[in-house]
Amino acid sequence: MAAEQGPFLLLNTKDVVSRLHEWFPDAARELVVVTTRADIPPGEDAAYARRFRYLEVVDGIAGVPDDTLLGLARRFGVRRVLSLGEREVLRAAHLRAALGLPGQSLASATAYRDKHVMKSTLAAAGVEVAPMRKFRTADELVEFTWKTGYPVVVKELDSGASNGTVVLMDEQDLAGLPASPTGSPRLAEAWVEGDFYHVNGLMKGGEVVVGVPSRNLYSDWFSVAFDAPAMTGMLADGHPLSERLRDTARQVVAALPAAADLCAFHLELFHTADDRLVVCEIACRAGAALVVDVHEETLGVNFHGASLLGQAGRGEQVELRPSGERLGFVRFSPAKGTLRALPDTCPLPGTVSYRPRGEVGRVYDGLTGLGPHIAEMVFRLTGPDTEEELRRIEEWWDDNVVWEDRTNPVPDRWKTSRRKPADA
Known part of the structure; x- marks a missing residue:
């Protein structure tokens, strides 16, 4: 040693x-x-x-x-x-x-990376996850779809940010699913329809040190598959779901093999129409995009820095200094089409920063993965209804960005519904 x-x-x-x-x-x-x-x-x-x-x-x-x-x-x-x-x-x-x-053991790291191990462990502990099956052959996948019906979500066991995720809407999609490029087994899951939430925070020794629940208008898959904005905002403490989301985070972290040292976590969940919280997945690292930035502003701690100090055995040096503010961010995805107009500024109240990054006149081919984006924004939340504030920003964007020959928008039935199906 x-x-x-x-x-x-x-x-x-x-x-x-x-x-x-x-x-x-x-x-x-x-x-x-x-x-x-x-x-x-x-x-x-x-x-x-x-x-x-x-x-x-x-x-x-x-x-x-x-x-x-x-x-x-x-x-x-x-x-x-x-x-x-x-x-x-x-x-x-x-x-x-x-x-x-x-440091974090191989058993703990595997549970936080292998989605089948993760969700099997959670299900055994009584935490609700989507029906799932690890499969290698087409026959195994067909058998699963017979049991669950469509849509079915297919993922790599160790993927992140919906990379490699495919949603099968019908038998034609099933027949057209390409084989795994590595020949490795994949995970099939039943589609979960519901609102999408995150809990971001720090954990240590199987316990949540701090957890901040946030509402997302769309799951990562919607941003990758269509041109949905990656948009999230922190919930007020008085929101009906805030404590339930934190409690679910505590159950999830307690159920998985513990990371002994302080480290960040990023938990994704669905809230269904019949009032269930269904865990999508959890990662033992900080969330992507601007998650670290907005939480550093509100907690006084950088999740990356806290994780490094924790892994170094110096977690006691991390001190939370919460500001009491609630922040959110959005990264506006490129559509498939020609960008003809892009807002230079955002006049909405609560705007902390707005940065246009797209090129007017450029032909875009949509989003491949969770970047690059054509504009990003950080905003302050003040009302009790986070979703209402997020939709106000989305409506402003839709009214001011102009695309020509746009071919891949979010389908209307999901764009206009207050309950967005989420998958991954």
Whole structure:
């Protein structure tokens, strides 16, 4: 095992390199960093390298062989392995197991990454999830659709942000489903129709330290499959669902194998028309898009920084300083078509910032994954009905953005309904 005073090995894919000294003032001695380009400007690698014990900038963490990472860990005698990205959770756990280092175990990391393990564990603990089946063959998928009916959601077991998610609406979609590119088993789930919610926060040792519930107008899949905005806003404490959502988060975190150290979590749930809360999934990392930014403003804590300090065994250094504000954000997705007009500013009350990023006159091909976007906005919420405030922003956007030859909008029956079917 590494000496107690050895450095930390960080596997990084987030824009935090320029902030690492806030959380690790002695980074020149303590941090061995393997990172994607993240927020390192081109040509600045050498300057940034002087800030750390060691810095290696790579195209992708997945492309770095395990032997290379193990070699770095042994070369510098690291005492812990740290990570922030979805794809690095299992990688870091495998490295810890190979090196005999403390931190999140392989069992815990697997439960937070493998959707079948995750939901099987939750179901056994009495937490409601959608009916599901792990399948490898077409016959197994057909059998599942016979039992549940359509729509059926097909996911990769370890996907994130709805990447690779396919919704089968009928037998024609089923027949056209391509085989898994890796030949690995996938997960089929029954469609859950309901409003979509997040709980973002920090957990430690199987308990929720802080959880902030938010309402999303659309699930990630709607943003990827159509051109729905990625829009979320924090709920008021007096909202009828706020405490129920927090309580469900506590049940979920307690049911899964615990991450011993402080780390962020991102929980997704559906609220159905018959008043059930159904868990979609949970991740042991911070939410994407502007989740970290708005929660840092409201809690006084950066989820990435808190997770790194927790994984380093320094969770006691994290101090919550809540402001009492409620914030939200939206990233407006490109449609399939030609962008003809884009608002320069947003006059709506509560606007904190609005940044147009699209190119008027450009032909867009919709969204591939959860970025890039053509505008983003942060806003302050003041009323008791978060959904009403979100829809006001969506209506303003729809009235002011102009597309020519638009081909892939959200279907009207979902766009106009107050209850949005959500899947993933």
